[in-house]
Amino acid sequence: MSKDSIIAQPMGTLNFKVLRRYNSTLLRSSKHFATNPKTILVVLVALFLMLFNMIRPFNNSLYEPDFENTKNTHYYDLDNYKGSEDGWQRGERVVFLVPLRDAAAHLPMFFRHMRNMTYPHHLVDMAFLVSDSSDNTMGVLKDNLLELQHDPDPKIHFGEIIIFEKDFGQAIGQGFSDRHGFAAQGPRRKLMARARNWLSSVAVKPYHSWVYWRDVDVETVPTTIIEDLMHHNKDVIVPNVWRPLPDWLGNQQPYDLNSWQESDGGLQLASTLDEDAVIVEGYVEYATWRPHLAYLRDPYGDPEAEMPLDGIGGVSILSKAKVFKSGSNFPAFSFEKHAETEGFGKLSRRMGYDVVGLPHYVVWHIYEPSSDDLKHMEWMAKEEERQRQEKEIQAVYKKYWDQGFEDVSDAWAKERHYMMKNTDFRKQRKIEVDWSGEDDYEPAVKANAVKDQDRAANFYPQ
Amino acid sequence: MLVPNKNHLFHQIRRKPSQIVAPILFLVLVVYLLFGIGQSSSKKPKYSYKDKTQGWLLSSKIPPGPDEMAKNHIMHYNMNLLETTVMPAFNKEQVLVLTPMSKFYPEYWDNLLALSYPRELMELGFIVPRGKAGDEVVKKLETAVKAVQRSSTESARFARVTILRQDSESVESQLEKDRHALKAQKERRSKMALARNSLLFSTLGPFTSWVLWLDADVVETPKTLIQDLATHNKAVIAANCYQRYYNEETKKNDIRPYDYNNWVESEEGLRLASTLGPDEIIVEGYAELPTFRALMAHFYDPHGDLSTEMQLDGVGGTAVLVKAEVHRDGAMFPSFPFYHLIETEGFAKMAKRLGYQVFGLPNYLVYHYNE
Known part of the structure; x- marks a missing residue:
């Protein structure tokens, strides 16, 4: 009973x-x-x-068995875990799913965000997948978790925390440009999809109502992020993801281009590709003309505004747990020409779930310079040093010029009058000079001039 | 000339100035405090965190959450150690037996208990529909499970038993005639796919090596079913599902093929698929859709080798052993037409898209209940 x-x-x-x-x-x-x-x-x-x-x-009309004294036996009515818009007031559990790879540097920032999060901590479970890491991701993760769970304030403590370890092997480097190069995208996305599926398939339990996917390298995020996304009561919802930039790159930039609405151009492109091809957004090779969530941002727009999406990015996804329980996942193969998070958007749509983005509600990803950016930054540093040295030398030159040569033009303007006052210029005869021979000389002079100019432009102090 | 001030009040103020200053100070303090409270109320949290489960009239209990948590709630599993080998019992590999159950057959349960695989390595998962029929199943299942799990010997108990109640209403009519009508097939199998996925993705554990899909109406299998299927070391392997019946013609007990969803794709099947709209499906065993696919059910040879394998393109879910990594990589049961296939057949296609091979054992029989 x-x-x-x-x-x-x-x-x-x-x-x-x-x-x-x-x-x-x-x-x-x-x-x-x-x-x-x-x-x-x-x-x-x-x-x-x-x-x-x-x-x-x-x-409560359904029969419920009682397994109180029965070993390792559990009964769950999945209807109790469907997720509602005010889940934090109804004791609904959220599981944080965080894939980690060489993430030791970002973890302290991530746990600062976790600590400040307003969703009741005891209702938040966390599951990490640590894979193929060459840095001390596991050690840093465990240190941070222990610190969090042994905090003197019990309100800081979280629910169930599970660390899964699984290596998939990787063909692609983890530098920004290795990861974001065009050719690397297909295989890389499929591998990422496998990792995500391994995590969600084992971490989502019957008693979870919500699943929140979160990358660790998010720099700025509202403390009410879960409530902000949850109160929309959508099956799958993502915020807009931007990143701050150095001044010389224009301060800020859309980061996540994987959140988009399907377009005719996209469908047409998809129909021309072979079965295993994966379309990735943000590369000139695949022009899809899709409206991107990122570009629709208005800094003064209503943060509540919603936009239906077909593909989504994986930086921060809140989804009802039933979406994953009922089988939607991150295709590790080409599903309708998409894989991983974009494929997840497509697959969830195919299964009849609503997939929504918030154009004016933004979380900020960290800025990682690309290799072009790094080159440019190196050049900028050199340039700055060059200008500094040039200024120093100019100062020395200026001093010698000032000392070695006196400027007499002002004095001459005054004296000229006195010197010429007895000269009647009207009676001066006209003097014609024949410059015809001068032209032959010109090329040589010009060549020299160019040489001097060149020397000035390539000014590099040793 | 000094006129003595007769005003008593003035006199009082001069003598004790604090008597007038104190009330004024007090007033200022009160105003400040009110103002201060007004300020802090504008900083109140964006959302209310009041518990809504406990009302004064109706209180609903919070549904159960995780039960066995470690001391600091932190657990660590190394899934690199997971293995699937040809000797699963010897290597202590965990098997998850999953059964969507809309009717409880005692013969199914007896057959399950008779399996020789060590129970401490077996986890069971059931998903039961909502409604009255589901209630009946849950009651019977509860009795059966309690009898086993309350045993005092550990080896008699299963490692874990999970019973789930489906969140959506299942298709009303489950009569044999309606069940197989072509029109009803798509909806029924779509719901079935959702049930299978809910069961799978709620129960798959970190140490699950194999998943055995065993239908609730499979009432007779060899005792060594799990070991026999695992020996082949295939990503997905299906047994051939037959049915016992009384043959009126020969007046003898006989067997006949039952599950037609294990098949090899044919030219005609592919051609047929190419003519269909994106939301249409192909199902086996209907005259309206002749696919000329090679059905494993027809490849049974009573005198053949039990371990004969054949490569398949579609599987039925009656008795299928799947390496857990196939599901973990994302192979699920599509509830929508996936390459014009749905549920278990769609699953086989998805496993293949993920780079796995699907096999069947035509001579290895399991038996379906005869209705």
């Missing part, structure tokens, strides 16, 4: 007694109907209890 029906039992008997009393009062009241306030009160209470018991069965 379930706990609820045990509670319901005494309620029923009480109601029965009250009913009996109610019946007898009815009999008595027929004799002396003169209003007795006590009688009215009893009748009202009886009516109320009857209504109350009528409502109860609707609340």
Whole structure:
């Protein structure tokens, strides 16, 4: 017998007694109907209890087995874990799924965000997948977790935390440009998809209502991120992801180009590709003309605004757990010409779930310079040094010029008048000079001039 | 001339200035405090965190969460150690037996208990529909499970048993005639796929090496079913599902093929698929859709070698052993037409798209309940 029906039992008997009393009062009241306030009160209470018991069965009509004293046996009604818009007020559990690879440097930042998160911590479970790491990701992860779980404030402590370790082997380097080069995208995305599926298939439990995918390298994120996304009550929802940039690159830039709406151009491109091809966004090789969530951002726009999407990025995805339970995942093969998170968007749509993005609600990814950026930054540093040295030398030159040569043009302007005042220029004869021979000389002069100019431009102090 | 000040109040103020200053200070303090409270109320959290599960009229209990948590709630599993070998019992590999159950057959349960695979390495998972019929199944299952799991000897108990109640309503009618009508097939199998996925992705554990899909109406299998299928060391391997019946013609007990969903793709099947719209499916065993696919059910040879293998393109779910890594990589049961295939047949296609091979054992029989 379930706990609820045990509670319901005494309620029923009480109601029965009250009913009996109610019946007898009815009999008595027929004799002396003169209003007795006590009688009215009893009748009202009886009516109320009857209504109350009528409502109860609707609340819980299914049979529930009781496995209290039965070893390793569990019963879950999946209907209890469907997820609602105010899950934090209903004790709904969220599982954080975090794939990690060589992420030691970013973990302290990630755990600072976790600590400040407002979603009730005891309702948050975490699952990490550590794979193919050559740095001390595992050690740093464990240190941070222990610190978090042994915090003197019990409100900081989280629910169940599971670390999974699984290496997939990697063909591609993890530098920014290795990862984001065009040719590397297909195989890389398929490998990432496998890793994500290994994590979600083992970490999502029957009692989870929500799944939150989160990359560790998010720099700025609202502390209410879960509530902000959850209250939209969508099956799959993503915020806009941007990244800050150094001044010389224009301060900020859309980061996640994987969140988009399908376009005719995209469908047409897909139809021309072979079965195993994977379309990746943000590369000139695949022009799809799709509207991207990232580019639709208005810094002053309504953060609540929604936009239906077909492909999504994986930096921060809140999804109802039923989406993963019912089989949607990150295709590690070309599904409708997409893989991984973009494929997840497509697959979830195919399964009838709504996939939504918030164009004006932004989380900020960290800035990692690309190899072109690195080259440019190196050049900038050199250039700065060159300008500094040039200035120094210019100062020395200027000093010698000032000392070695006196500027007499002002004095001459004054003296000229006195010197020429007795000269009548009108009577001067006209002098014609024949410059014809000079032209032959010109090329040589010009060549020299170019040489000097060149020397000035390539000015590099040794 | 000094006129003595007769005003008592002035006199009082002069003598004890604090008597007038104190009330003014107090007033200022009160105003400041009110103002201060006003300020802090504008900083109140964006959302309310009041518990909604406990009302004064109706209180719903919070559904159960994780039960066995480590001391600091941190656990660590190294899944690099997972193995699937030809000797699973010897190598202590965990097997997850999954059964969507819309009816409880005692013969199924007895057959399950008779399997020779060590129970401490076996986890069971069931998913049961909502409604009255589901309630019946849960009650019977509860009794059966309690009898086993309350045993005092550890080796008699299964490592874990999970019973799930489906979140969506299942298709109403499960009568044999309706069940197989072509029109109803797509919807029924789509719901079935969702049930299978919910079961699989809620119960798959970190140390699960193999997943055995065993239908609730499979009532007779060899005792060594798991070991026999695992010996072939294939990513996906299906047994041939037959049915026992009384043959009126020969007046003898006989067997006949039952599961037609294990098949090899044919030219005609591919041609047929290319003519269909994106939302249409092909299912086996209907005259309306002649595919001329080679069905494993027809390849049974009573005198043949039990371990004969054949490569398949579609599988039925009656008795299939799958390496857990196939599911972990993302092979699931499509609830939508995937290459015009759905549910278990779609699963076979998806496993193949992920680079795995699918096999069947035509001479290795398991038996379906005869309705």
